[in-house]
Amino acid sequence: MxxxxxxxxxxxxxxxxxxxxxxxxxxxxxxxxxxxxxxxxxxxxxxxxxxxxxxxxxxxxxxxxxxxxxxxxxxxxxxxxxxxxxxxxxxxxxxxxxxxxxxxxxxxxxxxxxxxxxxxxxxxxxxxxxxxxxxxxxxxxxxMYGMDFEEFLWGMGVSEDMIENLCGYLHSKTVIPEAIHSQMMNYYRQYVATGGMPEVVQKYIDIKDFREVDRVQRNLLQGYQYDIAHYATAEEKVKAEKCYLSLAKQLLDKENHKFQYKEIEHGGRAQKYYSSVEWLLRADMVQLCKRVTDVRFDLDDYARDDFFRAYTTDLSLLMAMKDFSLKQHIVENTLAGNSKGGIYECAIADALYKKGYQIYFYKNDTTKREIDVIIQKDGSVVPIEVKSRNTRANSLKWLMKNNKDISYGYKFADGNIGVSEEGIITLPLYMIAFI
CATH class of the missing domain: 3.40.50.300 (P-loop containing nucleotide triphosphate hydrolases)
Known part of the structure; x- marks a missing residue:
């Protein structure tokens, strides 16, 4: 159970x-x-x-x-x-x-x-x-959401005491011992490849066979497509399905992850497809990450309805939209190119959605600076950058320097814990589950 x-x-x-x-x-x-x-x-x-x-x-x-x-x-x-x-x-x-x-x-x-x-x-x-x-x-x-990473760890037999010990490093901002860190990254890659749908997680726990995991994921995706066909209006059925199935391409195959209607079909326009995106949102099939024109509280006042990213509401569905080899690359840590950055950005967005956060992103057209994710926590704006490797967070550093109202920001990376002079807190990717 x-x-x-x-x-x-x-x-x-x-x-x-x-x-x-x-x-x-x-x-x-x-x-x-x-x-x-x-x-x-x-x-x-x-x-x-x-x-x-x-x-x-x-x-x-x-x-x-x-x-x-x-x-x-x-x-x-x-x-x-x-x-x-x-x-x-x-x-x-x-x-x-x-x-x-x-x-x-x-x-x-x-x-x-x-x-x-x-x-x-x-x-x-x-x-x-x-x-x-x-x-x-x-x-x-x-x-109810799909299972988050902490629930996945429980299913894998990791005790609450062990998780509490792990969170101790987060609270003290001290480096996690390499043996613990490397094992947690292994678990996290397994979770990203599996996703959080309970049937998928149970199948993985039972037999540890990603081909069976893939079969269950694809069955779930077909069920979602059935729901679109069954519940959407006649006018929306085909359009909503096309929008939904375009998400993997929108998020993993391009460097710019902004939702683009032209990726649904050649010459696609908002006038034709925006109502379909709204339908998917109301159906709990997607979550939207809107662009903000300023990074200050309240972010919703600066959000643009016409400029957004759209994510699946669980990684299991995103995995089912791609070839089986994607799971293999994730688990073996051999991802490269846009897919690597895209998949971990999706994983961070997924975790924040399951924690109940509304997410935003920021892009400055003049400086070309971009912040991957922004949330509001305890009445403050918290910027987040996501790095598939432990590289510099230059945009986050720039934002912290030019916005004195922001006291700290997170960089989630394939690395260990650290804190910079600018107030940037570097955390391993899996720590998103515990902030």
Whole structure:
């Protein structure tokens, strides 16, 4: 059983005095159903699970009056073997985007407050808009992502004590012993090649065969393409799929990683494809990194909607868009050219996305200086440069020198820990998981 950080969040939700319903949202195959089922096994006497894709006829439970007593009565008729006892039964409404009335019902479950109700689904950013009454104020949210590097380490058998010891070097800004550092870099390369989708990680842990990993990754990518075909409007289906499948070329085959519509098709324009990018964003299939015109708080005030980079929401999907040999080069550390810089930039963006950061980048057209990633942390702007080798971060050094409001910045590189006079903190690439 893979250990996930989301379990602690769900436990905290359970322990709150006045519970709302819990909505677990996120992209498909990130482990939403699995984590809720395991939590129910450990914390409830009974689980009543309704998967609306698997059991569309169960939508009838929500077809009449949405009072809790009526819904419970309908559930007991439909599932006579279930007792459905308050405090002892977890009611789990899975793939809830398929039943708009079930979404509406969350308000009434929350007001009643006798039963513990968890809902889950993919593409909720799209389908919630069709709900007859969105339950604003009656639900708590948990966004599920693919596994981050720390969760991957847990799966590989690395203990929390060992990780805590590793983080000690981060906090003290002292050099990590080479034996530990080299092993962590090996783990990190395996993680980047595998990605964070739980099914992929489990397959790798079980058999350590990257060809089987590749097969699972490609199946997941096909599932995402199916979702586009199933949920996107007729006007968007083909365009959204073309946008999505262009990401590997946009991010790994070019030196400039700005999203370019001409890479989707010859002569492609924003007028034709921007709505498709928006659809992918709402569907949790991409995250956007917008360009900012100034590096100061609040970054969103300086962000450009028409100039951005687009990343997959998990590295597993990016890997599936490329040839199998890419994984081999990553694990063996033989990457070269644009792919090497591109893949680690994607890995840093992936880690920050899974930590809940909105990411930006900066480019000065006059000086040609560019900062790979910028985040806001504790009310301050934090610039980040990503280096596939431990080379100089000249743009970051320039920014630190010319912007006194920025107290520190990170350089993530294939190297060890160090701190410069300018306030640049150099960290190994894998340390992005712990900042």
């Amino acid at each position: 893979l250990k996930r950080k989301a379990t602690a969040y769900i436990k905290n939700w359970m322990d709150t005095k006045d519970k709302k319903c819990l909505v677990v949202q996120g992209a498909r195959q990130t482990g939403k159903t699995y984590i809720i089922e395991r939590f129910a096994e450990e914390n409830f006497e009974e689980l009543l699970e309704i998967n609306f894709k698997q059991m569309p006829s169960a939508m009838d439970i929500f077809a009449g009056d949405l009072t809790v007593d009526n819904m419970i009565m309908a559930m007991r008729f439909r599932f006579p073997e279930r007792k459905i006892v308050p405090g002892k039964t977890l009611i789990f409404l899975d793939e809830i985007q398929e039943c708009q009335e079930a979404i509406t019902s969350l308000k009434f479950w929350a007001i009643d407050n006798r039963y513990d109700v968890v809902a889950s689904g993919s593409l909720l950013g799209i389908d919630y808009k069709r709900a007859s009454s969105y339950p604003v104020g009656y639900v708590d949210y948990l966004r």
